[in-house]
Amino acid sequence: MTTINFDNVYMLGRATAVGPMEQKGPIGHMFDKAYDDNYCNEGTFEKAERTLVYQACDTALRKADLHVEDIEIVCGGDLINQLTSSHYFARDIDVPFIGMYGACSNSSLVISQAAIWVENQMAKHALAFTSSHVATAERQFRFPNEYGIQKKPTTTLTVTGAGAVILGRQKSAIKVASFTPGKIIDWDHKDANDMGLAMAPAAFDTLQTHFKDTGRSFEDYDMIVTGDLSKIGFSFLTDLLVQKGYNLHNRLHDCGLMIYDFKEQDAFCGGSGCACSMCVSLAKLLQHLEDNEMKRIMVIATGALLSPVAVQQKETIPCIAHAIVYERGE
Amino acid sequence: MTTINFDNVYMLGRATAVGPMEQKGPIGHMFDKAYDDNYCNEGTFEKAERTLVYQACDTALRKADLHVEDIEIVCGGDLINQLTSSHYFARDIDVPFIGMYGACSNSSLVISQAAIWVENQMAKHALAFTSSHVATAERQFRFPNEYGIQKKPTTTLTVTGAGAVILGRQKSAIKVASFTPGKIIDWDHKDANDMGLAMAPAAFDTLQTHFKDTGRSFEDYDMIVTGDLSKIGFSFLTDLLVQKGYNLHNRLHDCGLMIYDFKEQDAFCGGSGCACSMCVSLAKLLQHLEDNEMKRIMVIATGALLSPVAVQQKETIPCIAHAIVYERGE
Numbered sequence: 001m002t003t004i005n006f007d008n009v010y011m012l013g014r015a016t017a018v019g020p021m022e023q024k025g026p027i028g029h030m031f032d033k034a035y036d037d038n039y040c041n042e043g044t045f046e047k048a049e050r051t052l053v054y055q056a057c058d059t060a061l062r063k064a065d066l067h068v069e070d071i072e073i074v075c076g077g078d079l080i081n082q083l084t085s086s087h088y089f090a091r092d093i094d095v096p097f098i099g100m101y102g103a104c105s106n107s108s109l110v111i112s113q114a115a116i117w118v119e120n121q122m123a124k125h126a127l128a129f130t131s132s133h134v135a136t137a138e139r140q141f142r143f144p145n146e147y148g149i150q151k152k153p154t155t156t157l158t159v160t161g162a163g164a165v166i167l168g169r170q171k172s173a174i175k176v177a178s179f180t181p182g183k184i185i186d187w188d189h190k191d192a193n194d195m196g197l198a199m200a201p202a203a204f205d206t207l208q209t210h211f212k213d214t215g216r217s218f219e220d221y222d223m224i225v226t227g228d229l230s231k232i233g234f235s236f237l238t239d240l241l242v243q244k245g246y247n248l249h250n251r252l253h254d255c256g257l258m259i260y261d262f263k264e265q266d267a268f269c270g271g272s273g274c275a276c277s278m279c280v281s282l283a284k285l286l287q288h289l290e291d292n293e294m295k296r297i298m299v300i301a302t303g304a305l306l307s308p309v310a311v312q313q314k315e316t317i318p319c320i321a322h323a324i325v326y327e328r329g330e
Numbered sequence: 331m332t333t334i335n336f337d338n339v340y341m342l343g344r345a346t347a348v349g350p351m352e353q354k355g356p357i358g359h360m361f362d363k364a365y366d367d368n369y370c371n372e373g374t375f376e377k378a379e380r381t382l383v384y385q386a387c388d389t390a391l392r393k394a395d396l397h398v399e400d401i402e403i404v405c406g407g408d409l410i411n412q413l414t415s416s417h418y419f420a421r422d423i424d425v426p427f428i429g430m431y432g433a434c435s436n437s438s439l440v441i442s443q444a445a446i447w448v449e450n451q452m453a454k455h456a457l458a459f460t461s462s463h464v465a466t467a468e469r470q471f472r473f474p475n476e477y478g479i480q481k482k483p484t485t486t487l488t489v490t491g492a493g494a495v496i497l498g499r500q501k502s503a504i505k506v507a508s509f510t511p512g513k514i515i516d517w518d519h520k521d522a523n524d525m526g527l528a529m530a531p532a533a534f535d536t537l538q539t540h541f542k543d544t545g546r547s548f549e550d551y552d553m554i555v556t557g558d559l560s561k562i563g564f565s566f567l568t569d570l571l572v573q574k575g576y577n578l579h580n581r582l583h584d585c586g587l588m589i590y591d592f593k594e595q596d597a598f599c600g601g602s603g604c605a606c607s608m609c610v611s612l613a614k615l616l617q618h619l620e621d622n623e624m625k626r627i628m629v630i631a632t633g634a635l636l637s638p639v640a641v642q643q644k645e646t647i648p649c650i651a652h653a654i655v656y657e658r659g660e
Binding site: 002004044046047072073077079080081082083084087088090091094095096097098099100101102103109113116117119120122140181182183184185186305306307308309310313315318320 | 332409429
């Protein structure tokens with residue numbers, strides 16, 4: 001069995017900070033902090049991303065009514081070579097740090113690892129965070145936006161934002177109930193501008209593993225939400241599941257399709273990036289548990305593990321999806 | 331307390347694969363597999379690094395008398411943007427994968443995380459691996475070797491190699507006894523060609539934390555071995571410890587100072603890279619436990635968390651050191 005269950009892990013605080021595009025989107029009012037421009041009052045986009053991380057972590061700590069000294073382990077990661085935002089943030093706090101990389105699946109990856117530390121009493125309180133930024137990610141993986149290269153219609157828009165959670169054993173409204181780690185899946189997709197399609201099979205695999213491990217299906221969840229599959233990848237995943245005989249009960253959704261207003265905003269095929277699943281799940285999805293409107297939600301954060309060098313060497317794009325189940329806690 | 335102890339984690343198999351420079355070094359005969367050239371029969375250096383990973387993992391599995399189907403979780407990471415060697419290797423095995431990044435501290439990072447999965451019965455058997463390659467790392471962090479840029483005297487030589495371990499609960503000669511995760515330490519060093527100096531304070535911090543947590547000192551270990559501090563960084567660490575009043579009992583060593591013959595080989599200030607601490611500890615250090623010549627060894631893998639972008643933006647180099655204690659198991 002791949003899925004691991006947690007009996008004593010609760011979310012004590014959670015917070016998000018985003019950029020201007022995200023603020024203007026349909027769930028813009030739900031984020032804790034938003035900046036009017038992508039520089040976030042800094043001189044470089046890299047520093048801007050770090051500012052978003054600071055803001056999210058600081059706010060999460062305040063909401064949990066904890067200080068940084070109360071945190072015993074930090075799990076973090078981001079998209080910039082090599083976890084720049086995470087390392088430069090974590091440098092300023094005096095807490096042991098575990099660096100993780102799962103591309104846009106980071107959100108579930110860092111939260112799950114923090115949960116493992118709390119569940120097994122290796123840490124009383126753990127902080128998990130991740131971030132992404134439209135300007136840093138584009139120049140990391142494709143081309144700097146300043147080049148003005150025309151985007152393909154299959155492209156996604158990297159979410160500018162950061163999210164942070166504080167986990168502990170004290171009961172709260174949001175329980176981190178289980179984690180299904182993903183395998184690396186590669187169905188031979190090669191287009192770095194169509195990562196949604198490449199990632200869909202990974203989400204499909206993790207979802208099937210989770211259902212097999214738990215004996216559950218769609219009707220056991222109020223929502224099952226993938227990270228950033230884009231309109232194309234999400235449609236592909238839906239097809240795969242329907243072909244396999246699953247009844248989706250209209251409960252399958254995607255974070256990247258919730259964060260922007262496709263009529264008003266130029267959001268291509270949807271939002272992507274580590275911050276996409278992190279910010280949407282923390283700000284919107286988990287609020288349903290907090291408000292007692294839902295009982296159980298699964299977030300399947302999806303990551304395209306491409307490297308610019310490997311893509312240039314004509315390699316295909318390996319992908320991964322890590323799933324976390326959140327339940328109403330008390 | 332930061333240090334976590336393991337009661338039931340043993341090393342069931344371990345293996346290394348290296349390049350030509352490492353083979354010609356003083357411990358060359360101790361590695362399981364060595365290649366005569368840095369391409370390892372592949373067309374690119376990236377693929378060569380992947381071949382080293384394959385070789386190490388395959389050999390470790392054979393030594394543990396296990397098949398890949400027996401492995402329930404894989405923890406891996408490397409230096410190439412973004413864990414290219416690890417992801418492209420793990421794509422070919424049907425096992426859940428946790429991607430980690432701690433620069434050259436990866437060896438202790440991936441082994442410790444795999445140990446956590448085994449100790450807490452989340453996985454029966456876990457595979458942990460890491461790798462580095464002199465040609466891929468140089469072009470990732472500094473300049474491609476093909477440019478022929480003159481090396482500074484403070485520079486280190488990235489070890490070409492990979493190491494893999496299989497962990498499980500069955501008793502063996504090598505017990506994974508404890509893990510002290512590192513904090514990110516930054517003493518304002520800025521020179522990407524002198525990372526040993528930058529990393530020494532991180533090793534110093536983790537060592538102090540470990541001693542404080544356990545009440546032990548140098549005499550409680552047969553060896554305490556840092557990862558890749560270079561002659562300069564190692565000398566700096568020694569100074570820091572002596573100034574602090576520690577009696578080193580001549581038990582402090584560095585993996586990067588063991589792997590090359592400084593008289594015969596052009597190894598600059600010492601070996602570095604994820605494979606440095608991994609290959610030296612697996613091939614040489616742990617053999618002392620296996621041969622019952624030693625009882626307890628600590629490996630403090632050190633990582634310089636620099637990013638080429640951050641260095642260009644005149645940032646300093648944050649560093650980290652993760653320590654694992656290995657004990658004679660039975």
